[in-house]
Amino acid sequence: LLLEAVMESFEISVKEIVPGIPVVGFKCYLAGNGGEKLKETIVPMLKSGKINIVINLAECKTISSVGIAALLEILMLILDDFKGEMVLTGLDKSKTVFLEMTGILPLAPTAANVEDACKMLE
Numbered sequence: 001l002l003l004e005a006v007m008e009s010f011e012i013s014v015k016e017i018v019p020g021i022p023v024v025g026f027k028c029y030l031a032g033n034g035g036e037k038l039k040e041t042i043v044p045m046l047k048s049g050k051i052n053i054v055i056n057l058a059e060c061k062t063i064s065s066v067g068i069a070a071l072l073e074i075l076m077l078i079l080d081d082f083k084g085e086m087v088l089t090g091l092d093k094s095k096t097v098f099l100e101m102t103g104i105l106p107l108a109p110t111a112a113n114v115e116d117a118c119k120m121l122e
Contacts, residue, residue: 017118018119021121023056025059027060030060030062030064039074053078057088
């Protein structure tokens with residue numbers, strides 16, 4: 001029941017600190033439902049020409065294997081289908097290790113903060 005409550009509170013935010021470069025952040029647990037919402041948020045951005053995207057994982061507490069699959073699918077869409085770039089920020093040591101083990105890093109570069117991530121995509 002507690003896990004259900006955590007999963008239901010998944011929220012996505014999109015900000016543009018630098019015009020044309022969306023910063024997508026999300027809170028709580030990135031699992032199946034969250035991964036689908038993330039794709040539903042990012043795919044229209046890609047189709048509208050915003051192909052360089054920052055993913056901020058600072059407020060993401062846990063990422064499941066299904067969440068990793070969604071991130072990897074989004075990364076492949078950005079890199080292969082739209083010829084864009086994705087930069088990750090907000091990583092702690094455990095997220096970095098997990099993303100390295102799953103192959104997302106080094107395909108997506110990382111930045112220390114959102115501002116640096118945006119500069120990498122300008």
